[in-house]
Amino acid sequence: MTARKKTVRRPTGLPTEISVLGKKFTIEYTNDMxxxxxxxxxxxxxxxxxxxxxxxxxxxxxxxxxxxxxxLGVTGQSNKMTDDEEEGLVVSLENGLEDLVDFKDF
Ligand SMILES: [Zn+2]
Numbered sequence: 001m002t003a004r005k006k007t008v009r010r011p012t013g014l015p016t017e018i019s020v021l022g023k024k025f026t027i028e029y030t031n032d033m034x035x036x037x038x039x040x041x042x043x044x045x046x047x048x049x050x051x052x053x054x055x056x057x058x059x060x061x062x063x064x065x066x067x068x069x070x071x072l073g074v075t076g077q078s079n080k081m082t083d084d085e086e087e088g089l090v091v092s093l094e095n096g097l098e099d100l101v102d103f104k105d106f
Pocket of ligand 1: 065069087090
């Protein structure tokens with residue numbers, strides 16, 4: 001049997017699109033990702049994917065994580081650091097901002 005891409009319903013309170021510095025990113029909740037991945041940001045397609053195979057309580061923090069990647073990408077900051085440096089910065093900001101950010105503000 002072939003695994004088919006399936007987009008699932010988003011959890012209440014999380015958006016389907018988000019504006020990052022004036023650029024609209026669509027948000028897709030999908031099971032079409034590797035099991036070990038939480039999320040992914042595609043700067044060219046302006047799309048954030050969240051792995052719906054992950055527990056729902058992780059999706060909000062993952063969305064914040066991917067939005068921070070998008071901010072660093074849109075501003076060109078991600079080109080100034082290695083992938084490991086960017087990931088460390090993103091994780092730090094995700095943890096520091098998690099309790100402060102309400103996605104209704106975006
Ligand atoms: Zn990351």
